[in-house]
Amino acid sequence: MSDSRDWQGDAVDVAIVGAGAAGVGAARRLQALRPDLSILVLEAGARVGGRAWTVRPPLVEGSPIDLGCGWLHGARTNVWKAIAEEIGFTVDKTPAPWSEGGQNLEATMPGGQEARAAIGAFFAHAEQRRGEKPDPALSDLLEPDNPWNDRVEAIGTFLNGSPLDQASLEDYNNYHPGPGPDWRIREGYGALVTAYSQPVPVALGTIVTQIDHRTADHIAVETNRGTIRARAVVVSVSTNVLANEGIRFDPPLPEKLEAAASLPLGLANKLFLHTGTTDGLPVDAHLIGSLHRSATGSYQLRPFGKPVIEAYFGGPLAHELEKAGQAAALSFAREELASHFGHIIAGELEVAAMSAWAATPHIGGSYSYARPGASPQRSILAAPVDNRLFFAGEACSPSRFSTAHGAYETGAAAAEKIATSIAGGVGRS
Template sequence: MDHDASLVHVGAMRGIDVAIVGAGAAGVGAARRLASHGRSVLLIDALPRIGGRAHTIHAGSMALDMGCGWLHSAERNPWVSIAEVEGRTIDRSRSAWGDQWRNLGFDAADQHAAWEAFDAWNEAIRAGVPSDRASDAIDPANPWIGYVEALSSYINGAQLAELSVADYLAYDDAASDRNWRLPAGYGALVEIAAAGVPRVLGTRVASVSHHDRGVRLATDKGDIDAAAAIVTVSTEMLAAGTIGLPAAFETPCHAASKLPLGLADKLFFRLPETHDLPENGHLIGSPRRGATGSYYLRPFGYPVIEAFLGGAAARALETEGDGAAEAFVREELSGLLGADFVRRLDYVAGSAWAKCESIRGSYSHALPGFADARAALAAPVDDRILLAGEACSARDFTTAHGAYETGVAAADRLIASPPWQGED
């Protein structure tokens, strides 16, 4: 539960300029920009905390990110400067994603062949494939198709058959190999960035509608009136119609249905006191299988293994129920590190983002044939009710910095054409 002094009661808020639905990276970005221009704001979230898909938990002295954990495109990521202003340490060391500690279960020759297959798939989609479906760019008989599928599950949270080529290529990672981390947690940074912003948490918004000269948000704790609203909930929530919006939002909500959330779950296991695992090492469970885990060894030197499960594999394990993901990870790690060693691992925590009722997944991808859905989702349709969030970003979707920037853009639109003009 968030214990910030900025927590307020719904009934205590009067004369709000902008109510912001969703207190994740986009909502925090919007709130910060509006507050810097002297506007009153209120963050509202169904979760009992700030951050949304950015969520840091603490296990002793360790800060563990259950959601986003990497400052991607760090040279232009606004969270970098926020972290610097807040005096947060940034780990700028190279990631271990491309490494395989001791070549366990994945010798050098196979690693080379697997990466060649992934590179060939990348070249094929850039050269043009018969359809917009990413799976059409690789022969299903390719011995390394499982590896390419696994990478897609980590990168996109989805399998190749569910992925639009045009959308995948629109993501702007060109010339950016700077992926940094925050030892104190990305989610913790998002929470700190919202310090002082009034918020009502654990509060579900049922609808946002026009009312008098502003908007009214109907919540399970009472109504909230404001001059304008920025809605930053996930595409899954928009597509499901969980929050009632005016008729003008039929088109963007339909677009949201073509931008479903993929799934990426994390699990953390504490290491025994004696081990020989390196700091910032990496393993992959079974490189010839799409349903496999990626294992980061001792991030920041913490005595943990960070397990990463994506796409169909993560979804199936969530469906199986409590303990399924932990058992899966233990089985894979036993094949790499030995069953005796794995029995000495203590399970710390894990995420299940698809089961989070107010989010229902991790990050968006466009379905084949619907790469234009992002533009349709982001297109303005109302002067007082705006949408923002990672799925609205044209080039930085799936990221916390992409979400933040769409929140700032929505705030700037309201600042440029203030709906409260003449109401001060």
């Protein structure tokens, strides 16, 4: 990646707004297909990667941890797996603790088998109601007085980043990340996206405020650092940015605003805890904080064998703990973990890092979910405008939303359309 910090406004063939997985994917695909075209990625933040973000906290001796996406879902066909192998990153194939062959400790908890059976029955029922019209909320499928409804609700917050009453049944049934297990990148998923962006010219700290597509021969992209003229533009920012009109369009695009508002970002945050003792903590095991509360954490114990516990919070609980801060999140996690491992282990825990995606500027959440009836809005959001203004990002994927490979695929698809719609370029990079 070349950080074009000295850029002060210019003309390029293609401007890409957003340097997350979709924007990087669009740029790299376009470079491969049309090396004659000049490209510039405009990124509002201070780094590449978007919701893929690897950090190396001192408390864990600089080991990489992912504050954003961390798993290669549908790993065997996930494009980021192939990219990782191509550029020399390590794909770790240890079974995910919640999958077959993994260590899921929930099954050994009192009531764990019953809880798993209830979850399985709920989502089997959801699949049986595929195609139902009008599209109901997932909460409509809950059985009244079922003692495991809170456990099912907790799973819903992890999947969608929102309560079940806000999430579409149709969208749930459309989701398919591809065949294969869930694997990981040892060096970090965010680090992989950043490394892959190296050949791409990126202007960091460049906030796009308006996209003027009135003129037939160019699109004017207005930013805090000047205006850039482009023959085609790819917009790959989050739905929350679009819905809140963080970027204005001239002429307006009300159908895009409506689609974005119907596909808001849910919230899932991670809290990484360093533990001074690993006694009684298995490696790469999974544990749920409580089987009987919807407001509970999901805990991965000692990922990669590190003296770390990764806590995962979704939906209303994630919002509450993000607003309350790290001390409150630590206290919550300690209490839940103490109920399983005792207060000695819980007392050893310290915060190594914590995400706060709702408050992250120019993003505002974790991954998109569809409100009831809104799943078709994904295709509306993704549709090009005049074959020169394109949209990409995980929310634009009809089946691989909420994933980094879904985001990449939408960016690559936009690049392929641009490659066939633009005549010879000026060859700048």
